[in-house]
Amino acid sequence: MVKAMPYQSHGLLLDMDGVIYRGNQLIPGADEFVAELISKQIPFLFLTNNSQRTQRDVATKVRRMGIPVEDHHVYTCAMATASFLADRKPHGTAYVIGEGGLHNALHDVGYSIVESHPDYVVVGEGRTFTMEMLERACNLVIGGAKLIATNMDPNCPTQFGLRPGCGAIVAMIESATGIKAFSVGKPSPIMMRAARKELHLTADETTIIGDTMETDILGGVQLGYHTVLVLSGGTQKSDLKQFAFQPDLIVDSIAEIDLEMLLNEPKALATVYA
The missing domain is CATH 3.40.50.1000 (HAD superfamily/HAD-like)
Known part of the structure; x- marks a missing residue:
């Protein structure tokens, strides 16, 4: 039984x-x-x-679909990444390729987002990254910043098909620098x-x-x-x-x-x- x-x-x-x-x-x-x-x-x-949206943004999207969830029902790879970094180096600094969800998660744990001499280069999804951002990220990693990926998903599904995901962006930095990223997401x-x-x-x-x-x-x-x-x-x-x-x-x-x-x-x- x-x-x-x-x-x-x-x-x-x-x-x-x-x-x-x-x-x-x-x-x-x-x-x-x-x-x-x-x-x-x-x-x-x-x-x-998906590291683009904040916890609240994700919960709001679900609520608008008719599911009455609270913000605390959502856990994103951006939140996991921020928590991981805060445990390793409290009040550290990061150069970020990503959008609002990742920026907010890092700020929430006391991290500062900087353009030079960061402790970490943190990469998430993004629709607005440029080759200039990738070039800066590569040089910062070569200079000693640790490379972190919110996840290694190669693509993101959209209503128009596929968009390169965090894994695809990170792969360019890894290939250029010869340094592998550490991934925190699923x-x-x-x-x-x-x-x-x-x-x-x-x-x-x-x-x-x-x-x-x-x-x-x-x-x-x-x-x-x-x-x-x-x-x-x-x-x-x-x-x-x-x-x-x-x-x-x-x-x-x-x-x-x-x-x-x-x-x-x-x-x-x-x-x-x-």
Whole structure:
């Protein structure tokens, strides 16, 4: 007989794009799923590798889609990066390639953003970076600044197709300098573990739901979380044969997840959804 897991002893980490919405369109059933989490007081966090938006901006976007979340339900790779740097060097300095979400996260932990002699060169997503910024970043890294990436995603999906992501921008600096960046965002255990700790859960009490094998599922597997892959984003079921690791559950979308069963015994559902 399977012992039921009390809700308060289990929580969820939810990827956003491809799980909750696609671009600016809510995925059907996502609002009802999150509403159930809120009504049953199940702890959860939205995790995003997008460093452009602030925590509040992301929460506002979700609220405008009809999901009544609070700012504290959002954890971004910019926040994880800022926290990591503040732990290593309190009140440090950074030269930043990125946008408002990254700038604000660094300011919130007491960092100063500078143009010369920084402790770190921090790279996030951005639509406004220039070759002059890349040139400065390269010279600062060669001069001794440590190279940090908010994430290594090679591209970002947009309504028009793909835009080069943080990983693509960082790759130019790495290639030019011969120095590899340290990445903090998913699937890094730094962000994944920090998010779990925000919910005050153990690894076995945590389930991550995502649409990408290389980030959400890989990170969850590495840390011993329960993992659910949704096929509503960037992964097709036929893609799974490429990977040596597998998710515990596979569903077409978040709307198909039986929340009560998932929280009680997630690994037991693999044969139901696979």
